[in-house]
Amino acid sequence: MPYDPSAYPPFAVTVDLVVLTVRRHALCALVVRRGESPYEGRWALPGGFVQPKEGLAAAAARELEEETGLRVHESAGQSGGVHLEQLATYGDPDRDPRMRVVSVAHLVLAPDLPAPVSGGDAQTVRWAPVESLLSLEQEESREAADPALAFDHHRILADGVERARSKIEYSALATAFCPPEFTVGELRRVYEAVWGVALDPRNFHRKVTGTPGFLVPTGGTTTRQGGRPAQLFRAGGATLLNPPMLRPEV
Incomplete structure (x- = not known):
């Protein structure tokens, strides 16, 4: 069928x-209060329109910096301790x-x-x-205190x-929530925050230190x-964990 622009x-x-991080032992997301319509005054994820000559990763990095002041260096996935990846595409006709x-x-x-520091169209x-x-x-009312x-x-x-939650089961992605050098206890608290469960410290220590390529001792304390x-440990070279760190059933 020939293409018909009309x-x-x-x-x-x-x-x-x-944008996810662990703050005060809780998994937190970055949200902005919209400063213009539609949904003016409502909380939303940071983001915006892709410019005509702009790539998707560049647009994501630009919007993050414009609306929050946070910088993510465009790369093959991780730079400066920040992990960036495409999640999914959303295109329902009435979503906007x-x-x-x-x-x-x-x-x-x-x-x-x-x-973060607000900017752009974020109040x-x-x-x-x-x-x-x-x-x-x-379906919560817009008049609610936190719709x-x-x-x-x-x-x-x-x-x-x-x-x-699923990726930290089989990959070393949990270390992206940690500083360059971290303890097993700090890594465990990342898993607990992301999964929303309490983990046995001894079993966790045995699993992560016994998984090849997951953690490398730095020699410090x-x-x-x-x-x-x-x-203290740093992230090893493994990208996939074998055996995986399976999420406990709640």
Whole structure:
């Protein structure tokens, strides 16, 4: 069938960002309060329209910096302790009231990110525990004190959180939430925050130190968590964990 431009209405491409970090032993997501319509005043994931001559990864990095002041260096996936990857594409016809908009969502993971700075079309930006965001009902009234996320961002956030939860089972991605040198206890708290469960310290220590290529001792110790000096590790060269760190059944 020949292409007929009149049969296809114009549409736009956007990027949305699921930015996750661990703060105060809780998995938190970055959200912005929208400063313009649609959904003015509602919380949303950071993101925006892709410019005509701009790649998707570049657009994701630009929107993150414009709306929050946080920088992610465009690379093959990880740079400076920040992990960036495409999450999924969302294109339901009515997901944006302005026009047909297709969004390419990205997942960003980083350790202990600083307090963000609002900018662009964002009035306010903050870290919020993902459990509180995901508990908000999509049909919640706009007059509620903390209404549900704008657009279909509840679904995008849920997909991003599940991606992070599942990937740390079979990959070394959990170390992306840690500083360059970390203790087994700090890594365990990452797993506990992302999975939302408590783990047995001894079993966890045995598993992670016994998984080839997962952790490499640095030769140093730290007392920053209190108590006796704890051995420091850095991420090893393994990208896949064998055996995997299976998520406990809740």
